[in-house]
Amino acid sequence: MSTQSPTSSGTVVNDFSITVGTVNGTGSQTSNLTILRAIFKMGIPVQGKNIFPSNIQGLPTWYTIRINKDGWLARREEHEIVIAMNPATVKEDMEKVVPGGALFYADHIKLPIERDDITTYPMPVKKLARQSGAPAKLRDYVANMVYVGVLAQMIGIDMDKIRAALDFHFKGKESPINLNMGVIEAAAEWAKENLEKKDPYILEPMDATKGYIMADGNTAAALGALYGGVQFVAWYPITPASSLVETMNQYIPKLRKDPKTGKNTVVVVQAEDELAASGMAIGAGWAGLRAMTSTSGAGISLMSEFFGLAYYAEVPIVVWDVQRGSPSTGLPTRTMQGDITQVAFISQGDTDSIMLFPRDAQEAFEFGWRAFDYAERLQAPVFVMSDLDIGQNQWMVKPFEYPDEPMDRGKILWEEDLEQWEKEGKVWGRYLDVDGDGIPYRTVIGNKHPKAAYFTRGTGHDEFARYSEDPEVWVRVLKRIKKKYETARHILPKPVLESAEGAPFGIISFGSTHPAIQEARHYLKEEKGIATDYLRLRAYPFADEVRDFIADHEKIYVVEMNRDGQMRQLLQLFVPDMADRLISVAKGDGLPLTARWIMNTILEMEEE
Amino acid sequence: MAKTNAIGLTIADYKGAPTTLCQGCGHNSIISQIISAVFEENLPPESVVKFSGIGCSSKAPTYMLGRSFGFNGLHGRMPSLATGALFGDLSLIGIGMSGDGDSAAIGMGQFKHIIRRNMPLVYIVANNGVYGLTKGQFSPTSDRGLKLKKQGVNPFEPVDICMEALASNATFVARSFAGDPKQVKTLIKAAMHHRGTAILDIISPCVSFNNQPNATHSYEWGKKHEVILHDMQFLPNAKEIMLEGEMEPGEVREVTLHDGSAIVLKRVDRDYDPTDRFAAIRALEEAKQKHILLTGLLYIEPDRPALPDLYDLPTDVPFNRMPQERLRPSPDTMQTVNDLMF
Incomplete structure (x- = not known):
């Protein structure tokens, strides 16, 4: 496992996690993003995850920043540095710190220090906020900048990069930039004079x-949707999907x-509502x-009846499902891959479904535009299965790439096409399969x-869209629709295979678990000498490559974020002859999976 | 030879599949008037799009305008389908066919919200006060005290479609009676020219389950109790307005619609101003107290912006024919967007 072992100089460079515990609604998000972005600007791989409550103001919230020079950026369960700003959680926050780690805390929190294996740094948050000259109503907000300054001084975040981060956040507006920067600089200065560095964690530019x-x-x-030429968006606010359309509204004028x-x-x-x-x-x-x-x-539950109609009436539509903790209202502000089987079998009767599984923000962009091509080509709903972790957290990714294919508007006939068909003696019926691919015109x-x-x-x-209760017609039409989904298997994004020499088992996963899987595979190889093959699913219905991968391995761990191993269930239906090869590694506690949990769970299963 | 309209089509070009509704069903009469209205307005059938929900009323679009596109959707969800679809080509006229069960039960939300957005649509509620397709249960507009064979006596006050529309700030509210086809047709014509959601609550008797003489949704009750607000005429071109003979003040009112067409309303018993919301609400309340079926154009507000007016969309080409180069941002924007990320 990533051991954070000190170098010869006794320091741990660019390899640790910072967790900030604050009160929701006090503006700490700005402080946390500032730290995240400044570290990114220092050239150090970094990822931030917001573990927040379903609440507007007052409940505890945490933000975890992982810094890793090797680029492993999945969530970790260890916290080397903890910043405690919330009196209500300070005790548990202190317990989180790893031995040898550091606790920064607001000094107005009366804290009985119960640990002698960590370094503790008090921060005069209220005093510095008062001295900032900020108006009283902004004092809570600037108070959160105090920890940015103290942390910057103690781990070595570049002040220029902090300014760049604030400049971005406040879109160049000088007054808030200067106010916040003033607090940060004062706090750094205070830390320089009053705190002695005892923990080993430092940053160095990369x-x-x-x-x-x-x-x-x-x-x-x-x-992605805007580059896909989206023309009509109807939505209803719901966490964690709301910011998708809100952001779209910001970019439409541009x-x-x-x-x-x-x-x-x-x-x-x-x-x-979602129905409408x-x-x-x-x-x-x-x-x-x-x-x-x-x-x-x-929202998917509410929309299901309509999706059934779109399935059977063959209407193209793109649906983004930014999954959250479920069932029921569930954990609205936590992440999960819990809607997989719901969407796969959506609505009443025999149905099929098309799902895309983006891995991160970059693939969310790509699937953002491609989804329309699939929907219009296949004349069917296409569900893009994102989740809260992908949707709401900041991801360090390669830049978005301009679509490399023209729009595929599918099989649409206009006046001149119909005239041409008539001339050629071709018969058009709305649900008539002319090309043998199950897709009508x-x-x-x-x-x-x-x-x-x-x-x-x-x-x-x-086939001519005429009302019919004829049993043969009913069966024939539904079979033809099924064929369309067989066609879909061949045109949807292929799974991504990473194979290793001598791998004793395979791993199948999808979506936001990707970074944790890659990191777990790295440790399995480096520390246990176990090479693994990995197939990352990108679409459902499954491509032939998925069958091949399962056929090539006697044992495959299917890793996902839910209780029942929903993707494994779908895979078992896909390859019933090989169903017993598929082993579920599933957890749905609302938090992104960690590499350690994945590795340990697999190792335990290997021992059994 | 059959009579042709100004665009050379015969009434047969406007027909649909043969009706499978019951003989004598009020809905069949409404269907006939829709067909006549579109024919007489010289509209190509391709310029109309039909929408419906679920129920007997919602089967109606099959039996008219076979050359028009149609979408028979979900129970109570006709308004949302129509809202999205009509953006595909805003030059088209939408006719939504719903019923009292479809619009006043599950569909109440969508009924009110399409009105709130003022999406242009001829929204017909074929109102028979009963569930027909499921064989005779109470609907939200059933009379209180109505007795139905397997259901007993209805203990609840009925929903008044027009009152609900007014409460939602509808810009066009009318009530009519399937037994008064001329008025139905005039109202449909006017509604097709209204820029906004036009609510037509048409009492349309169900001959199978709710046509007993004492039911307010029956032919007999309607014929005996109908009181018209005004004699109505629709003129597609306002310039043609010619008033016959000498008129007293308040004798005739004229409402000019967004596209220059006009509705001419001739006084019958009293002066009625259909642009006065307060008067409309009072008229409905009085009709209820007096046990009459008050029909006509209850309220109209021709100039409120309609939903599409809020979007500043190109008008040179229908939205669903817009080519890729006008929908996909140019390649040079990609770098700018990436620069906007951190």
Whole structure:
């Protein structure tokens, strides 16, 4: 495991985690992002995770920053440095610190120091906040800048980089930048004069973040959709998906002015609820617009009836599911991969589903635009299964890449196409499979050809969209739709395979667990000498490569963030002949998986 | 040879599949008037889009305008489908066909919110005060005291569709009666030209489950108790307005719609101003107290912005025909966006 062993000089450089415990709603997020961004600007790989309450103000909240020179940025369970700003949690915060670690605490918190194996640093937070000259109403906010300054002095965060971070955060507005910078500098100065460095953790500038950006997945998804040419968005606020459309609204004026007329080319409607949000988006998708909605598990439940309609009536729509702790209202501010089987079998009756699993903010951008191509090509709902960790946390990723393929608007027939078909004696029916791929041709409203119109319904219909209760027609149409999902398997993003020589078992995973999996594989190899093969799923229904991977391994651990091993269940249905090869490594406690937990769980299972 | 309209189509071009609703169902009469209205307005059937929810009312779009696109969606969810779909091509006219169960039960939220957004749509509630397709249960608009075979006596006050529409600040509210086809047709024509959500609450008797003479949704009760607010005429071109003979003040009112068409309202018993919301609410309350079926254009506000007006969309080409180069940001923006990240 990452041991944080001191160098010969007794220091631990660029390899530790900082956890800040504060009170929700006091502006600590600005302080935490400032630390995160300044370290990133120092060229040191860094990742931040917000462990926050479902609350606007007053409850405890934590922010963990992982710094790792080798680029391992998954969540860790160890905290080398803890900053305690919240009297309500100071006791448990102190217990979190690893032996040899450091506790920074606000000195107005009366703290019986119960540990002699850590260094403790009091910080005169109230005094420095008072001296800052900040108006009384801002004092809580600037108080949080005190720990930025003290920490900067004690671990060596570059002041110029802090200023750059504040400049970004406050969009260049001098007054807040100077106010906060003043507090930070004063706090650093105070620390320099009054604190003696006793813990081993320090930062040294590196050159490892060049060519990377910091972005959260919801922003990436919003941008991806805008580059995908999204035209109609209907949504309803829900944690942790809300910022996706909110961010989109910010970027629309920058990115989506019609080059010809200067007018807008995106419509965003905040619906009255998820039922209406899905209905509007499906209406728009049916009418030939690139349409989407974004929500979380509870919203998916409400939208399910409409998704069943979109499935059977064959309407393209993109759905972002930013998953949170579930079932029920669950853990609204915690992460999970808990909606996998719900979406796979969405709505009543025999259905199929298309899911994409982005790994991080960069893939959220890519799937953001590609999802529309799949939806329109396949005339079906496409679900992008993000989660809170991807959506709301800052990820150090490669820059977004401009779409490398033109938009695929799928099989749409306009007036001239219908005329051409007539000339060629080809018969068009809305649900007629002409090409043998299960995907029929569609027309959309506004098509003025007298034979373009058809009647869309969720009731039984034949190949020409006529009402039908004929048992044979019903079965035939549903079989043909199934074929479409067989086609989907071949065009959706392929899984990513990483193989190693002599691997005794395989690992299958997907989505935000990727960094923890990679880190766990690294330790398995380095420390236990166990090489592993790894298949990262990117889409459902599964590609042939998934079957091949399972066939190639006698034992495969399926790692995911839920209780029941939902992806494993889907895989077992996919390869019933090899179902017993698939072993579930699943945990859904609301927190991102850690490499240590993954490795230890696998090792325990290996011993059994 | 069959009569053709100004664009050379016959009434057959506006028909749909043969109806499977019961013989005598009020909805069939509404269907006929929709067909006539679109035919007489010389609209190509392709310029109309039909929407519906679930229930007998919502089956109706199948039986009209076979050359128009249609979407028969989910129970109570017609308004959201229509809202999204019509953005596909804002030059088209949407006709939404709903019922009392569809709009006043599960659909109450969507009914009110499409009104709140003022999305242009001819929103017809074919109101028969009963669930027909599930064979005769009480609906939200069933009369209090209504007795139905397997259900007993309804103990609840009915929902008044027009009152709900007014309470939601609707810009077009009308009540009519399937037994008064001429008025139904005039209102549909006016509604098609209204820029906003036009609510038409049409009492449409269910001959199978709720046509007993004492039921306020029956033919007999309607015929006996209908009181019209005004004689109504719709003129697609306001310039054509010619008033017949000598008129007394308040005899005739004229409402000019967004597109220059006009509704001419001729006084019957009293002067009624359909732009007065307060008067509309009072008229409904009085009708309830007097046990009459008050029909006509209860309220209209022609100039409130409609939902699409809020978006400043290009109008040179329908939204669903907009090419990639106008939808995908140019490649040079990618660097700028990445620079905006940290």
